[in-house]
Amino acid sequence: MNGLVMLTAADLSLAALLILALATLSLLMGLGLVRSLVIASLRTVIQLILIGLVLKAVFAHVNPLWIVVIALTMLLVAGREVMARQQRRFQGWWGFGLGATAMFVSTFTITVLVLLVIVQPVPWYTPQYAIPLLGMMFGNTMNGIALGLDQLTQQAWQQRAVIEARLALGQESHQAIAEIRRDSVRTGLIPMINAMATAGLVSLPGMMTGQILAGIDPVKAVNYQILIMFMVTAGTGFGTIAAIVIGARHLFDVRQRLRLERLNSDEYHADREF
Amino acid sequence: MTEYNYQAATPEAEVDSRSDLPGGRNVLAVEGLPVGDLEAVTLSVAGGQCVAIGGTSGSGKTRLLRAIADLDPVPGHIEYRMTLAGRDHLHFSGAEWRRRVAYVAAESQWWFDDVARHFSVTPDAEHYQALGLDISILQRPVSHLSTGERQRLALLRVLVQQPQVLLLDEPTASLDPVAARAVEQVIEDYRQRHQAAVLWVSHDPAQIQRVSQRYLRLDQGRLIEQAARV
Numbered sequence: 001m002n003g004l005v006m007l008t009a010a011d012l013s014l015a016a017l018l019i020l021a022l023a024t025l026s027l028l029m030g031l032g033l034v035r036s037l038v039i040a041s042l043r044t045v046i047q048l049i050l051i052g053l054v055l056k057a058v059f060a061h062v063n064p065l066w067i068v069v070i071a072l073t074m075l076l077v078a079g080r081e082v083m084a085r086q087q088r089r090f091q092g093w094w095g096f097g098l099g100a101t102a103m104f105v106s107t108f109t110i111t112v113l114v115l116l117v118i119v120q121p122v123p124w125y126t127p128q129y130a131i132p133l134l135g136m137m138f139g140n141t142m143n144g145i146a147l148g149l150d151q152l153t154q155q156a157w158q159q160r161a162v163i164e165a166r167l168a169l170g171q172e173s174h175q176a177i178a179e180i181r182r183d184s185v186r187t188g189l190i191p192m193i194n195a196m197a198t199a200g201l202v203s204l205p206g207m208m209t210g211q212i213l214a215g216i217d218p219v220k221a222v223n224y225q226i227l228i229m230f231m232v233t234a235g236t237g238f239g240t241i242a243a244i245v246i247g248a249r250h251l252f253d254v255r256q257r258l259r260l261e262r263l264n265s266d267e268y269h270a271d272r273e274f
Numbered sequence: 275m276t277e278y279n280y281q282a283a284t285p286e287a288e289v290d291s292r293s294d295l296p297g298g299r300n301v302l303a304v305e306g307l308p309v310g311d312l313e314a315v316t317l318s319v320a321g322g323q324c325v326a327i328g329g330t331s332g333s334g335k336t337r338l339l340r341a342i343a344d345l346d347p348v349p350g351h352i353e354y355r356m357t358l359a360g361r362d363h364l365h366f367s368g369a370e371w372r373r374r375v376a377y378v379a380a381e382s383q384w385w386f387d388d389v390a391r392h393f394s395v396t397p398d399a400e401h402y403q404a405l406g407l408d409i410s411i412l413q414r415p416v417s418h419l420s421t422g423e424r425q426r427l428a429l430l431r432v433l434v435q436q437p438q439v440l441l442l443d444e445p446t447a448s449l450d451p452v453a454a455r456a457v458e459q460v461i462e463d464y465r466q467r468h469q470a471a472v473l474w475v476s477h478d479p480a481q482i483q484r485v486s487q488r489y490l491r492l493d494q495g496r497l498i499e500q501a502a503r504v
Binding site for chain 2: 170255257259
């Protein structure tokens with residue numbers, strides 16, 4: 001196998017010209033994306049350089065404490081991201097806690113299970129395996145939960161008259177919101193199912209591509225990619241289902257009354273900076 | 275000709291939570307119920323009795339019906355009581371209460387395009403005929419039904435579940451006079467056959483006279499009993 005072709009700062013600067021070209025086009029077309037694009041690009045550079053340095057240090061000293069710190073940081077940021085993507089998020093602690101708790105349970109359970117039972121590095125928390133796996137789990141589970149919860153709260157808001165009409169007919173709260181709950185879980189899961197269905201045909205998944213670029217035998221890279229896709233889909237599925245089921249229950253009180261005042265009604269932060 | 279005499283009733287006439295009235299099995303009693311900005315509501319309706327609720331738009335009639343159906347939350351520190359035949363509403367789950375104390379909104383809601391899927395109990399052909407509907411309406415998608423057809427079907431959807439109390443929010447608002455009279459007759463028959471207690475919000479004085487035995491009017495946040503029918 002050939003070794004990896006090393007990229008220099010000059011190579012990356014050339015790549016940055018592509019972003020500048022896109023920003024120029026955005027400016028000419030009045031898309032209002034220049035600021036977001038520039039800030040996101042800068043954040044990509046800074047955040048990735050920092051995490052590169054952090055991972056280098058963590059890999060050099062295998063200490064479970066550092067892995068816990070990194071994992072919790074990922075969890076907090078992902079939880080905040082789930083909250084920020086809700087047009088009508090739950091008020092108070094629920095806004096952050098619901099997504100973060102669902103992510104915590106599904107992501108950690110599945111990652112630890114995969115490390116202990118399938119990959120079996122020694123020690124099992126070897127950061128070279130644990131941190132990339134956790135990162136991919138968080139990234140995808142976060143998307144699924146954010147999409148699903150947004151769908152749930154939006155639909156409940158828009159269909160409040162229907163939900164209350166069903167409650168007035170004597171339906172239980174879980175019946176009154178059954179279709180909305182089902183659609184919300186589907187919304188959260190469909191991207192992962194589509195990704196699995198098109199993997200290798202339309203898209204070459206990022207992790208596999210990275211390993212191939214690093215000179216790994218493609219067949220070995222594929223094995224890892226299959227493992228990743230299965231664990232990420234399971235994590236996204238379980239996390240999304242947990243968040244939607246708990247969220248749907250929290251839309252009602254003990255008398256099974258619809259309690260939409262538990263949602264914030266502020267406008268969508270579509271233009272929020274990252 | 276029966277007439278209403280618009281005089282405020284004495285407070286004693288407003289408070290009656292006993293279940294040993296005629297039709298006691300279905301007596302609805304409400305004491306001190308907070309409803310939005312209204313003065314705490316106290317009223318009772320005997321089984322087999324229809325009480326009309328009047329008042330200007332925005333006076334709180336719909337909120338009153340929703341509150342009795344236990345659809346709106348009540349601040350925890352407020353003490354109030356709602357009973358059905360003497361049994362407190364907390365004795366029932368929210369869903370059980372609303373199956374017995376059924377609220378029919380002024381605007382009907384539909385969540386499947388198939389009419390039949392909205393019915394937990396299949397109505398008989400005579401039920402449709404009584405409301406001026408043809409049974410073939412079951413074969414048509416909801417999106418093809420008129421507002422009036424939907425309103426009558428929404429009422430039928432509730433009646434087949436045989437609630438003990440009906441909370442009707444302008445059930446004939448989008449109907450022509452013939453259909454409106456058919457609905458009045460269906461509710462009258464149901465009320466008598468099942469000894470159901472009925473609260474009927476209406477803006478139509480003639481209809482109030484036709485369908486109700488008592489008339490309560492929401493005025494400046496207070497529910498005032500008008501004199502009983504002569």
